[in-house]
Amino acid sequence: MSAPAAFAQTPAPPYFVVIFSSRRTADEGGYAAMAERMAALATRQPGFLGMESARGADGFGITVSYWSSPEAIAAWKAHAEHLVAQEKGQRAWYEHYEIRVARVERAYGRPAA
Numbered sequence: 001m002s003a004p005a006a007f008a009q010t011p012a013p014p015y016f017v018v019i020f021s022s023r024r025t026a027d028e029g030g031y032a033a034m035a036e037r038m039a040a041l042a043t044r045q046p047g048f049l050g051m052e053s054a055r056g057a058d059g060f061g062i063t064v065s066y067w068s069s070p071e072a073i074a075a076w077k078a079h080a081e082h083l084v085a086q087e088k089g090q091r092a093w094y095e096h097y098e099i100r101v102a103r104v105e106r107a108y109g110r111p112a113a
Contacts, residue, residue, distance in 0.1 A: 008050025022097035047072025
């Protein structure tokens with residue numbers, strides 16, 4: 001998945017985060033198109049707040065998505081098109097992955113100059 005143009009603009013906490021860490025396989029068959037489709041689809045889901053993503057040349061990547069509630073996360077996980085992508089990822093695109101879900105209690109940073 002290509003990286004978003006900017007940092008996600010999240011509201012004041014609390015909100016929720018899904019951290020998807022993965023190592024890709026060499027199978028590229030349809031991955032880029034599916035990743036773009038999932039990113040576009042996620043932005044239209046109720047409760048979606050934003051996303052940030054990065055992948056290294058070694059195939060290790062992290063995608064962080066921000067959500068308003070655990071219910072919004074569960075609805076996204078169960079979305080029919082997302083289920084197809086999950087199955088293909090497990091079967092062909094990911095050698096290993098971990099998903100972590102957390103509640104953000106505090107957030108701060110340094111604004112861009």
